[in-house]
Amino acid sequence: VKVPEEVVEVLLKKDRFVVLSHINPEGDALGSSIALAVALKQLGKDVEVFNKDGIPSIYRFLPEARIVKKFNELTCESDSVVIIVDCNNPERVGIKEDINCNLSLVIDHHETEDDFGDVRWIEPSSPATGVMIYHLLMSLNVRITEAIATNLYTAISIDTGSFRYSNTTAETLLIGADLIRQGANPAYIAERLFESWSKNRFMLLIETLNTLEIKRIQNKDASLTVAITTITTDMFKRTETDSSDTENFSNFPRMIEDVQISAMFRETEKNKWKASLRSKGDVNVARIASVFGGGGHRNAAGFFVEGNIEEIKKSFVEEISDILVKDGWRDKHL
Amino acid sequence: VKVPEEVVEVLLKKDRFVVLSHINPEGDALGSSIALAVALKQLGKDVEVFNKDGIPSIYRFLPEARIVKKFNELTCESDSVVIIVDCNNPERVGIKEDINCNLSLVIDHHETEDDFGDVRWIEPSSPATGVMIYHLLMSLNVRITEAIATNLYTAISIDTGSFRYSNTTAETLLIGADLIRQGANPAYIAERLFESWSKNRFMLLIETLNTLEIKRIQNKDASLTVAITTITTDMFKRTETDSSDTENFSNFPRMIEDVQISAMFRETEKNKWKASLRSKGDVNVARIASVFGGGGHRNAAGFFVEGNIEEIKKSFVEEISDILVKDGWRDKHL
Numbered sequence: 021v022k023v024p025e026e027v028v029e030v031l032l033k034k035d036r037f038v039v040l041s042h043i044n045p046e047g048d049a050l051g052s053s054i055a056l057a058v059a060l061k062q063l064g065k066d067v068e069v070f071n072k073d074g075i076p077s078i079y080r081f082l083p084e085a086r087i088v089k090k091f092n093e094l095t096c097e098s099d100s101v102v103i104i105v106d107c108n109n110p111e112r113v114g115i116k117e118d119i120n121c122n123l124s125l126v127i128d129h130h131e132t133e134d135d136f137g138d139v140r141w142i143e144p145s146s147p148a149t150g151v152m153i154y155h156l157l158m159s160l161n162v163r164i165t166e167a168i169a170t171n172l173y174t175a176i177s178i179d180t181g182s183f184r185y186s187n188t189t190a191e192t193l194l195i196g197a198d199l200i201r202q203g204a205n206p207a208y209i210a211e212r213l214f215e216s217w218s219k220n221r222f223m224l225l226i227e228t229l230n231t232l233e234i235k236r237i238q239n240k241d242a243s244l245t246v247a248i249t250t251i252t253t254d255m256f257k258r259t260e261t262d263s264s265d266t267e268n269f270s271n272f273p274r275m276i277e278d279v280q281i282s283a284m285f286r287e288t289e290k291n292k293w294k295a296s297l298r299s300k301g302d303v304n305v306a307r308i309a310s311v312f313g314g315g316g317h318r319n320a321a322g323f324f325v326e327g328n329i330e331e332i333k334k335s336f337v338e339e340i341s342d343i344l345v346k347d348g349w350r351d352k353h354l
Numbered sequence: 355v356k357v358p359e360e361v362v363e364v365l366l367k368k369d370r371f372v373v374l375s376h377i378n379p380e381g382d383a384l385g386s387s388i389a390l391a392v393a394l395k396q397l398g399k400d401v402e403v404f405n406k407d408g409i410p411s412i413y414r415f416l417p418e419a420r421i422v423k424k425f426n427e428l429t430c431e432s433d434s435v436v437i438i439v440d441c442n443n444p445e446r447v448g449i450k451e452d453i454n455c456n457l458s459l460v461i462d463h464h465e466t467e468d469d470f471g472d473v474r475w476i477e478p479s480s481p482a483t484g485v486m487i488y489h490l491l492m493s494l495n496v497r498i499t500e501a502i503a504t505n506l507y508t509a510i511s512i513d514t515g516s517f518r519y520s521n522t523t524a525e526t527l528l529i530g531a532d533l534i535r536q537g538a539n540p541a542y543i544a545e546r547l548f549e550s551w552s553k554n555r556f557m558l559l560i561e562t563l564n565t566l567e568i569k570r571i572q573n574k575d576a577s578l579t580v581a582i583t584t585i586t587t588d589m590f591k592r593t594e595t596d597s598s599d600t601e602n603f604s605n606f607p608r609m610i611e612d613v614q615i616s617a618m619f620r621e622t623e624k625n626k627w628k629a630s631l632r633s634k635g636d637v638n639v640a641r642i643a644s645v646f647g648g649g650g651h652r653n654a655a656g657f658f659v660e661g662n663i664e665e666i667k668k669s670f671v672e673e674i675s676d677i678l679v680k681d682g683w684r685d686k687h688l
């Protein structure tokens with residue numbers, strides 16, 4: 021990762037910054053925002069950090085988490101530099117494209133959806149925005165404090181599944197090692213991120229796993245195994261949970277060796293469903309989602325659909341079967 | 355970690371080796387055995403690798419896994435050096451203490467239970483035996499091949515929960531980074547280790563989670579939350595699984611924030627039970643296990659018990675309550 025000089029210059033020369041990230045923020049958005057803000061303060065800058073949804077309770081353990089303020093409508097001073105991290109689309113931040121500011125800067129590792137930003141630094145090959153921020157702070161000669169280290173380690177842990185996803189490289193672990201040396205505590209962070217479920221959320225997981233159906237789809241020289249789970253609004257009511265509690269649920273059936281696609285159907289209101297698709301390896305679920313008017317990436321996609329859930333699941337399986345028959349397995353696993 | 359010169363000398367000077375590890379072997383035992391054997395072969399040595407239970411199917415992906423042979427009774431040539439890795443007790447290896455050999459060498463990161471071994475290298479502070487083998491191969495100037503890297507990365511991943519447990523240090527990640535550079539593929543290894551469950555095993559997990567009971571134990575200034583799950587022989591029969599499928603099950607209820615102790619009771623035969631205890635942080639389950647004649651470490655312990663399961667669970671909860679009343683919470687969390 022090479023940090024563009026233009027980005028370093030903006031941060032060194034300007035004095036006033038507003039750091040923003042996407043709605044429904046997770047560890048990379050929040051850890052990157054906070055680490056960058058703490059670093060800019062160390063350089064004597066005036067910094068504010070906002071998120072449309074504020075900071076979810078599971079991330080309140082992050083050092084300096086309190087600097088993240090919630091907003092309804094954001095207005096900036098005309099001498100402020102607006103920095104968007106872990107996102108490159110003002111709509112996903114909840115701001116207007118023509119927001120009043122001195123300059124806008126985008127720092128993100130997602131594919132570009134948009135051309136927003138006077139200065140843009142986009143690295144789709146970076147495993148996390150936190151990795152980019154780490155390199156940026158090195159270029160700025162910022163001292164990595166324990167607070168910065170913990171925020172960046174969290175960002176990297178979330179986006180690599182604690183070094184389990186295919187975006188994990190030797191460099192990711194080297195940066196992790198350096199952050200531990202600067203004060204990040206890997207076991208404490210893992211416990212906060214992966215072992216701090218509410219009891220209700222765990223009960224919802226058990227109810228969800230009880231709905232598991234496994235479908236083997238086969239044509240003459242291809243086959244594919246799909247795991248399907250269903251969450252109804254009744255289940256949310258019974259366990260006193262909501263949709264935010266289902267994050268990561270569709271990864272559980274992926275633990276089964278044969279399962280190449282895990283599909284979770286969640287009822288948003290009566291007979292309206294949100295499908296979340298997760299796949300392993302080179303199975304492309306974005307292609308299936310697109311059949312139903314949705315989208316996403318190869319290994320994580322989704323769509324909205326209305327109707328009777330039994331019929332929806334039936335047509336979902338049929339569509340996958342159709343794609344398999346058309347293209348076969350050897351083609352490119354969908 | 356400092357590699358004792360005596361260990362390096364034995365490996366360089368002797369010509370014939372038998373590498374052994376404990377029964378019911380996991381990733382650290384197997385990855386360490388295979389990596390060491392491949393390295394010794396690179397040095398032109400004659401090496402055999404044995405395990406009493408052979409290599410479980412989930413570890414057959416390990417490069418060179420086929421060199422691990424199963425044995426019933428092991429006899430060695432009198433010019434052989436016997437190396438025990440990831441264990442320091444001949445009984446747990448399934449061999450006699452007075453096994454015929456030229457010399458015995460123990461390489462382990464567990465607390466010593468025994469004084470077996472002419473040459474003993476024990477490092478309880480090392481997160482995995484794989485870390486010790488890594489340092490040993492460096493001292494031996496062995497080239498870390500892709501096969502060695504994959505075996506050692508697996509050893510370290512298993513024993514640190516892919517860098518999540520409290521034994522994870524900056525050095526652990528540095529070694530991980532080096533192993534990736536030498537050919538270990540972190541995503542592939544994680545998929546083999548954590549996403550390759552049989553369908554039957556997953557069904558047993560769901561049935562087990564359905565038995566979950568959460569007990570809050572309280573005295574006037576202390577409280578503790580315990581999660582209890584139960585697996586009967588009927589459940590094994592229904593799902594066509596056995597006890598080897600329950601590895602790691604007791605970690606699931608630990609995902610709940612409040613839960614400090616997860617206890618899993620598994621029926622071994624009618625009215626006979628094996629309890630596995632897992633705890634978070636400084637809660638000491640070895641102390642509870644000792645009340646029932648069992649033992650273990652602070653965060654992982656177990657015991658055997660006979661009787662009616664409802665009564666067993668009741669007395670288990672009462673014992674924890676007694677300890678709490680006696681010592682209070684502030685004392686040392688049991």
